[in-house]
Amino acid sequence: MELEQPVKSGWSWSVFFSSLRVQLLLGLLVGVALPVSVYFSGSVAILTSNAAAMNSALIAVTATFAAVLAVRKLSEFPGTIGASYIFPAFTASYAAGVAIILLARAPYSGALLSLTFACSLVTRFAIGAMERRRDEGRYYLVPGGKIDRIRRDLGARLTMLDEPMLPGDPGAIIVADLHHDHSDEWERAFAVAALNGIGVYHYKQVWEARTGKVRIEHLSENSLGSLIPSNSYAKMKRLIDIVLTIVVLPILLLPLTITALIIRLDSPGPVFFRQERIGYRGYPFRVLKFRTMRVPQPVTGTVDAVHDAITQDDDARITKVGRFLRQTRIDELPQLYNILRGEMSWIGPRPEARPLSEWYEREIPFYSYRHIVRPGVTGWAQVNQGHVAGISEVHDKLRFDFYYIKNFSSWIDLVILFKTVLVVIRGFGAK
Known part of the structure; x- marks a missing residue:
């Protein structure tokens, strides 16, 4: 059989604006070069003699280039809308550039940086309105x-x-x-x-790209053909966890103290909830959270323990204050203690209660592979699926967790970080 060649389609604007080269070129020309030229009334030669102008232009070029690449990379993950990452990506890139200038104590022009930031941001939003959507x-x-x-x-x-x-x-x-x-x-x-x-x-x-999950009939290798996630990124991530926790801890100290007092006044029982969970490399640890439920009665029996480990929809055990803490995710903040101890990370699969983890071990032979990375305060399943209230949903959650492990990288962590902010604002998935 002679294979027919595909019919050549006509040129389209949407495909044109979807090109990364076009996006970079327009971002640098319209977002940086044009406003710089207008700012200096067409006399760009001043850049060679004005250190503040030169530094600002270099930061603008570098930040815009990095932001365009970041938006493209972040939008590749399932369930993401590229336009939602434009503002965070450009803000973070320009903020990093300004931080470098301030640390180096180099001269710069705040007006020029503000102008290029605004122009490059508008340019990328305009491109986003015209580019071809991934699902087209x-x-x-x-x-x-x-x-x-x-x-x-x-x-x-x-x-x-x-x-x-x-x-x-x-x-x-x-x-x-x-x-x-x-x-x-x-x-x-x-x-x-x-x-x-x-x-x-x-x-x-x-299927993975459409759903953000992996099938769990067997283990799936990562892009390197290995079951072991990137060790270099794991080490860098651990350093980021420690630095970030040390930075935010003094800021959160007063809100944490006030929250503890409110919990104490709201219902009888301890301020904190401690539960044994299975963590990094399969070692058990005691997770620390603000108590959001009434003090439970002792539960015995494997089946009851598994169901008791899952918070149901409209669970009667949740207190009034606890419902607010869950919706805003404030109840998770004491886990900064677990992060400093190396038991958890800011981002990763949520650690499961021991009875649920042991049940999984019996159901899925390779379930223990889930512990190849540190569990997190927030994770891929939490921002895509929300709260889990049944055994069938727990299986779906595991597919999200394995997708995260397979794609373990700084990019998916950034996506989770941005999505977590939206989850907290909207109260998505809280029970």
Whole structure:
């Protein structure tokens, strides 16, 4: 069979503005070069003789470049909207630039930096309004193997290919079970598709990218083909955890004290809630939280202990003050103590209560792999799924946790950080 070449589609603005090169070029030209030129009335030669102007221009170029790259990288994760990261990314980049200048005690122009910040921010928002959305592409499924597993997850933008004929639209995405023994015609089609710039993906990759979860039939390796997350990033993350905790602890000391007094007055019982949980590398530790429930009665029996470890919807045990603390996540703040002890991180899978963890061990042979990274105060499951109130939801939570471990990096931590701020503001997933 002779393979038909894809029909060439017309040029489109959305595809043009989706190019990273175009975004960088427009960001630097319109967001930096143009306002600098206007600020100096077209006489940019002053940059060579004015140290403040030169430093400010260099910071603007570097910050804009870094912010554009960061927005692109952050928007690659499932469930994220690229436009929601534009302001945080540009603010963080310019703030880092200003911090460097202040630490170096170098001269700079606040007016010029403010102007380039505003222009580059508006430029990136304008690009965002015109670029092609990630979900605009149509999925073309190749029959064979386990491809039917993801049909219901791809929505309406789905077409089944009956023969090795390549699609012609610019947003085409070919999805196949690449572990299946396809015919020679289909193997040839995959090669030609790649040569024509059409994405060809294994079905599991597409499912993970759409859902932010991994299937838990077996362990999934990371991008390095290993089960061990990046050791270099793990060490850097531990340093960040310690520094950040030391910085915020004096700021939070007064609010923590006031919260403790309110809990004490609201209901009888201790201020803090301590529970044994399974943490980093499978070692048990006692997590520290503000108490949000009435003092529980002792529970015996494996089944009861598992269900008791899960907070139900509208749980009657939660106090009035406790409901507010849960909604705002203030009840988690005492875990700064666990972070300093090395038992937890700011970001990571939430540590499970011992009865629930032991139940998982019996159900899933490789469950202990979840402990390969430090548990966190907030995590990928918390910002995507919210509170878990049933055994079926717990299984879904585990899929989110394994996705985080598989993609363990600074980028996914930044996404979780930004999403956590939105979660706290909206009160999403609190019980």
